[in-house]
Amino acid sequence: MSITMIGLDTAKSVFQVHAVDEAGKVAARRKLRRSELIPFFEKQEARTVVMEACGVAHHWARVLTGLGHDVKLIAPEAVRPFVKKGKKNDAADAAAICEAAVRPDMKFVPAKSLEQQGILALHSVRSLLVKQQTMLANAMRGLTAEFGLTVPKGMGRLDELMGLVDATEAFPPRARQAIREGSYWVPGWWRVRHATRPAIRAPSRALPRRRALCTNWKKPR
Numbered sequence: 001m002s003i004t005m006i007g008l009d010t011a012k013s014v015f016q017v018h019a020v021d022e023a024g025k026v027a028a029r030r031k032l033r034r035s036e037l038i039p040f041f042e043k044q045e046a047r048t049v050v051m052e053a054c055g056v057a058h059h060w061a062r063v064l065t066g067l068g069h070d071v072k073l074i075a076p077e078a079v080r081p082f083v084k085k086g087k088k089n090d091a092a093d094a095a096a097i098c099e100a101a102v103r104p105d106m107k108f109v110p111a112k113s114l115e116q117q118g119i120l121a122l123h124s125v126r127s128l129l130v131k132q133q134t135m136l137a138n139a140m141r142g143l144t145a146e147f148g149l150t151v152p153k154g155m156g157r158l159d160e161l162m163g164l165v166d167a168t169e170a171f172p173p174r175a176r177q178a179i180r181e182g183s184y185w186v187p188g189w190w191r192v193r194h195a196t197r198p199a200i201r202a203p204s205r206a207l208p209r210r211r212a213l214c215t216n217w218k219k220p221r
Contacts, residue, residue, distance in 0.1 A: 002021055002022065002027075003019040003020070003021060003027045003028065003044070003047060004020065004021055004022050004047065004048065005019070005020050005047065005048045005049075005050060005098055005101065005102075006018070006019045006020075006044075006047055006048070006049045006050070006098075007019075007020075007050050007051075007094040007095060007096075007097035007098035007101070008049055008050070008051045008060070008094065008097070009051075009052070009090045009091075009093040009094040009097065010051055010052070010054070010056045010057055010060060011056075011090065012034075012056075013033065013034055014031055014032070014033060014034075014090070015031070015032045015033075015034070015037050016029075016030075016031055016032075016090035016091055016093065016094040017029065017030045017031070017032060017040070017094065018091065018094035018095045018097070018098055020098050024098075024102065026095075029091060029094075031090070037060075038063065038067075041064055041067050041069060042067060044069070046068040046069055046070065047069055047070070048069070048070045048071075048072060048101075049064050049069045049070070049071045049072070050071075050072045050073075050074060050097050050098060050100075050101040051071070051072075051073055051074070051097065052073070052074055052075075052076045052079055052093075052097060053073035053074060053075050053076065053109040054076070055117070055120075057073055057111075058073070058111050058112040058117055059117075061073060061111035062111060062113075062114070065111070071111060072101060072108045073108055073109040073110070073111055074097065074100055074101060074106065074108060074109065075107075075109055078100055078106065078107070079093070079096050079097055079100045080096075081100075082096035082097075082099040082100045083096040084096070133155070133185075133186060136182055136185060136186060137155060137158060137186065139182065140158065140161065140179055140182050140183065141161070143175065143178070143179055144161055144164070144165060144179060147168070147170075147171055147172070147175065149161065149164045149165060149168065149171075151164070155186070158183060158186055162179070162180065162183050165179055165180070
């Protein structure tokens, strides 16, 4: 039985392989540990390998492409309708990937390069830092408001807020200590956020379309 397509459900430790032949019939089902994945595909002839598009899938797409396979990625929402009801597991997911891949109107996701994933990592970290910084600042404002101390909006106003906390003699010492310890984290997050800006902006500015848009843009009258 000749295998023409392999659906691969990725994971951290155990991977599920679902292989089909030209007629779409199941040719093989197998679980592979992480250490077994590359040796398995090294033994296979060049075939079409399909995976759901996720961060991990882009890594394996580059690895398997390097082994000579034709790797295609499908958006998870496009695979979901083909998962059989009541059978949400790795084997069912791998089978659904193969089922979705043969649809004539299926659109595939291009695999990201190392550089592209590096830029996304920067965006993810910066987004997390912005979220955590905002949460902490809002918590500090909420706590001080309980004692009647408020300042206008803006991260730059937190120093002013801490000044009010220190200057208010009636402010409870334990509350002052808790807010003071929280304020120590804000400058560090702010520095890291701004340190990532050049690394994020530089690659996008190098893109031809981005340069054209920046060059040809005119302020509307």
